[in-house]
Amino acid sequence: MAEVLVYVDHVDGAVRKPTLELLTLARRIGEPVAVALGNGAGDTAAVLAEHGAVKVLTHEASEYAEYLVVPKVDALQAAVEQVSPAAVLVPSSAEAKEVAARLALRIGSGIITDAVDVEAGEEGPVATQSVFAASFTTKSRVVKGTPVITVKPNSASVEAAPAAGTVEALSVTFSEKATGTKVTGRTARESTGRPELTEAAIVVSGGRGVNGAENFGLIEALADSLGAAVGASRAAVDAGWYPHTNQVGQTGKSVSPQLYIANGISGAIQHRAGMQTSKTIVAINKDAEAPIFDLVDYGVVGDLFDVVPQLTEEIKTRKG
Amino acid sequence: MSLRIVVTVKYVPDATGDRHFADDLTVDRDDVDGLLSELDEYAVEQALQISENSDDDVEVTVLTVGPEDAKDALRKALSMGADKAIHVEDDDLHGTDAIGTSLVLAKAIEKAGYDLVISGMASTDGTMGIVPALVAERLGVPQITLLSEVSVEGGTITGRRDNDAASETLEASLPAVVSVTDQSGEARYPSFKGIMAAKKKPVESWDLSDLEIEADEVGLEGAYTKVDAANERPARTAGTIVKDEGEGGKQLAEFLAGQKFI
Ligand SMILES: Cc1cc2nc3c(=O)[nH]c(=O)nc-3n(C[C@H](O)[C@H](O)[C@H](O)COP(=O)(O)OP(=O)(O)OC[C@H]3O[C@@H](n4cnc5c(N)ncnc54)[C@H](O)[C@@H]3O)c2cc1C
Ligand SMILES: Nc1ncnc2c1ncn2[C@@H]1O[C@H](COP(=O)(O)O)[C@@H](O)[C@H]1O
Numbered sequence: 001m002a003e004v005l006v007y008v009d010h011v012d013g014a015v016r017k018p019t020l021e022l023l024t025l026a027r028r029i030g031e032p033v034a035v036a037l038g039n040g041a042g043d044t045a046a047v048l049a050e051h052g053a054v055k056v057l058t059h060e061a062s063e064y065a066e067y068l069v070v071p072k073v074d075a076l077q078a079a080v081e082q083v084s085p086a087a088v089l090v091p092s093s094a095e096a097k098e099v100a101a102r103l104a105l106r107i108g109s110g111i112i113t114d115a116v117d118v119e120a121g122e123e124g125p126v127a128t129q130s131v132f133a134a135s136f137t138t139k140s141r142v143v144k145g146t147p148v149i150t151v152k153p154n155s156a157s158v159e160a161a162p163a164a165g166t167v168e169a170l171s172v173t174f175s176e177k178a179t180g181t182k183v184t185g186r187t188a189r190e191s192t193g194r195p196e197l198t199e200a201a202i203v204v205s206g207g208r209g210v211n212g213a214e215n216f217g218l219i220e221a222l223a224d225s226l227g228a229a230v231g232a233s234r235a236a237v238d239a240g241w242y243p244h245t246n247q248v249g250q251t252g253k254s255v256s257p258q259l260y261i262a263n264g265i266s267g268a269i270q271h272r273a274g275m276q277t278s279k280t281i282v283a284i285n286k287d288a289e290a291p292i293f294d295l296v297d298y299g300v301v302g303d304l305f306d307v308v309p310q311l312t313e314e315i316k317t318r319k320g
Numbered sequence: 321m322s323l324r325i326v327v328t329v330k331y332v333p334d335a336t337g338d339r340h341f342a343d344d345l346t347v348d349r350d351d352v353d354g355l356l357s358e359l360d361e362y363a364v365e366q367a368l369q370i371s372e373n374s375d376d377d378v379e380v381t382v383l384t385v386g387p388e389d390a391k392d393a394l395r396k397a398l399s400m401g402a403d404k405a406i407h408v409e410d411d412d413l414h415g416t417d418a419i420g421t422s423l424v425l426a427k428a429i430e431k432a433g434y435d436l437v438i439s440g441m442a443s444t445d446g447t448m449g450i451v452p453a454l455v456a457e458r459l460g461v462p463q464i465t466l467l468s469e470v471s472v473e474g475g476t477i478t479g480r481r482d483n484d485a486a487s488e489t490l491e492a493s494l495p496a497v498v499s500v501t502d503q504s505g506e507a508r509y510p511s512f513k514g515i516m517a518a519k520k521k522p523v524e525s526w527d528l529s530d531l532e533i534e535a536d537e538v539g540l541e542g543a544y545t546k547v548d549a550a551n552e553r554p555a556r557t558a559g560t561i562v563k564d565e566g567e568g569g570k571q572l573a574e575f576l577a578g579q580k581f582i
Contacts, residue, residue: 011485068462068463068465068488068490069453069463069465093483093484094449094466094483095483097448097449097450097453098449098450098453098463098465100450101418101448101450101453101454101457102453102456102457104544105419105422105454105457106457109544110417110419110543110544110545111419111450111545112545113448113449113450114447114448126548130553131447131550132339132340133335134553135339135553136340136341136550136551136552137551137553138345138547138550138551139548139549139550140545140546140547140548141545141546141548142544142545143543143544143545143546144544145544177460177462180461180462180463180493180496181462181463181464181491181492181496182490182491182492183488183489183490184478184489184490184491185488185489186486186487186488186489187487187488188485189484189485189486189487196484198484202581244468244482244503245482250335250444251441251442251501251502258581259576259579259581269336270335273335273447280581281556282572282575284568284572288561293561294556296556296559296561297556297559297575298561298572298575299559299561299562300562300564300568300569300571300572301561301562301563301564301568302563302564302568303564306564306566306569307568307569307572308569309569310567310568310569310570311568311569311570311572311573312569313569314569314570314573315573315576315582318573318577319582
């Protein structure tokens with residue numbers, strides 16, 4: 001059976017959820033062979049095996065953390081040469097997309113980015129993409145070389161599918177260009193204790209209507225009552241009320257949760273681009289004409305300063 | 321010393337218009353007004369700031385690969401303050417994908433001569449965010465991308481990149497390819513004087529033969545990917561909308577409970 005390379009996104013050995021989703025998709029095309037690089041790479045094997053990886057190629061070297069992008073391209077290229085896979089699947093994080101692009105160029109292949117689904121097809125894997133702010137759905141294929149496809153978070157379910165997960169050391173020789181861009185400092189983001197925005201099942205977002213950093217407490221309280229992540233519109237971020245890492249939309253994160261709750265957000269096209277594929281959409285906005293109401297499954301026309309605290313209270317009561 | 325900056329800018333259909341696909345499943349560029357991709361305005365802005373803050377002799381060239389109308393994007397960048405423009409235009413470019421676009425850009429950048437390339441973080445139509453990395457790979461120079469802060473001093477470029485898990489400071493030597501995010505600083509509006517001056521600035525036109533690229537390396541034929549279908553997403557079924565008369569929060573909770581979210 002053909003093998004499919006899956007690039008592992010992990011933090012010091014802790015595999016992030018989108019990689020496990022990739023394993024589900026990879027199993028539709030062939031046998032998943034995972035590639036884990038950098039500090040903790042070896043620690044990823046157990047969880048990858050549980051979710052279907054027949055093999056885990058690992059390589060630990062300080063270069064992966066000390067230099068931008070290129071060392072990872074070198075390693076992934078080595079893996080492609082070793083495995084001759086039917087496809088390469090990569091999570092759609094900003095960095096992994098750049099890694100995937102350079103890999104595709106080097107191996108003479110086409111690349112499809114931000115797929116929301118991947119299926120086996122007669123002429124190779126077929127990727128579904130959601131384009132023009134999710135107003136269109138396209139089906140595409142790579143027609144030259146080994147398909148390289150990056151996949152958005154929440155595109156497939158995580159499934160248990162125990163496999164061997166045999167660990168093998170990948171042999172990597174770094175190219176001359178690997179040390180071109182040096183990482184001179186790194187400040188880890190402080191954990192809020194809330195779920196990761198792109199991975200969360202529920203996202204509660206606030207926009208200009210929240211009217212001040214101090215009022216984001218209301219949004220956080222609602223999020224916490226549901227175990228949700230907190231998002232923000234660009235207007236709220238530009239005003240300095242909430243960090244840019246939480247921005248949802250074209251130039252922020254793109255989310256596709258089970259439930260998205262927009263509070264005081266008008267629903268501009270660039271915001272919709274990042275949340276339109278959410279399963280259930282709910283909005284609270286005092287303007288009945290706000291375009292966000294075109295998207296909602298349930299909308300409340302009202303002042304968020306009345307509706308949100310009442311909603312939070314009611315949720316807490318119901319959850320006991 | 322002199323510093324030659326090439327800014328890559330894309331002409332895109334207006335995101336607030338009714339964007340769709342043409343019969344050959346390429347992006348329809350006829351029915352929706354086009355403009356300079358807003359995210360590339362940030363790249364032009366950073367080039368102008370580097371120029372203004374430098375004691376060197378800096379020349380800012382804006383480069384686009386696109387149809388006839390893409391000249392509008394160049395004009396806008398020139399009216400913001402760029403010095404000159406290059407337009408790569410050729411009928412055989414229709415339908416070129418990211419791999420092909422990066423080939424054309426890289427050849428044009430080499431022909432123009434450069435010390436620094438500055439791109440936007442992503443185009444607002446394709447939104448792939450990979451062309452700068454591809455151009456860097458082709459040119460064989462460092463990529464220092466997705467920067468929310470950037471500065472150039474001597475032959476060194478430094479910047480800040482905000483990733484999911486961490487914020488990183490980066491450093492590379494020139495020549496290099498940079499891309500900047502919309503967090504890098506508001507782009508200026510063209511002044512009246514700038515608009516008038518732009519009319520006199522040089523715009524060169526190159527075609528594929530000027531870049532020694534064969535027609536079958538680009539365009540729909542040369543593409544490495546193929547779109548088999550594009551379907552308009554069905555409109556979401558109209559939801560329930562209630563007016564808050566004092567019970568809005570409770571009604572919403574009732575809905576969420578019905579959907580098993582509570
Ligand atoms: C290139 C580009 C990229 C962009 N990228 C993004 C992006 O990634 N993400 C993004 O979000 N935007 C993005 N934008 C900006 C986008 O166009 C909008 O300006 C932005 O989304 C508006 O944010 P908002 O809905 O919070 O603010 P507004 O549009 O001002 O809407 C505020 C809403 O709050 C409501 N409101 C006010 N007070 C209350 C109250 N007390 N109770 C209830 N409702 C209230 C109002 O009725 C209004 O509908 C981008 C723009 C460009 C040009
Ligand atoms: N046709 C083009 N002409 C000039 N620059 C482009 C073109 N396509 C992409 N770019 C540049 O590459 C960046 C990223 O584009 P993309 O990878 O398509 O999202 C853009 O912000 C531009 O700076």
